[in-house]
Amino acid sequence: MVPNNIILVFLPPYSPELNPAEKMWQKIKRDFTNKLHRTLDELSDFISESVNSLSNEIVKSTCGYEYVFQSHFWTIL
Numbered sequence: 001m002v003p004n005n006i007i008l009v010f011l012p013p014y015s016p017e018l019n020p021a022e023k024m025w026q027k028i029k030r031d032f033t034n035k036l037h038r039t040l041d042e043l044s045d046f047i048s049e050s051v052n053s054l055s056n057e058i059v060k061s062t063c064g065y066e067y068v069f070q071s072h073f074w075t076i077l
């Protein structure tokens with residue numbers, strides 16, 4: 001049962017542009033490209049540092065979907 005204050009929005013089966021993880025990876029992979037990580041520990045450290053350097057504001061601005069907050073998008077049932 002879905003609570004009254006939750007609205008489900010169904011996405012197409014393949015929609016990476018709507019996946020917040022894909023948007024965050026786009027942001028991180030610019031620094032990742034063309035770098036050699038000699039060990040998995042180095043790679044793990046790089047990823048950890050990259051993720052930890054992201055502020056709440058960066059995550060919100062990267063993953064925010066404007067249409068979700070536009071009242072004309074929703075219809076009253």
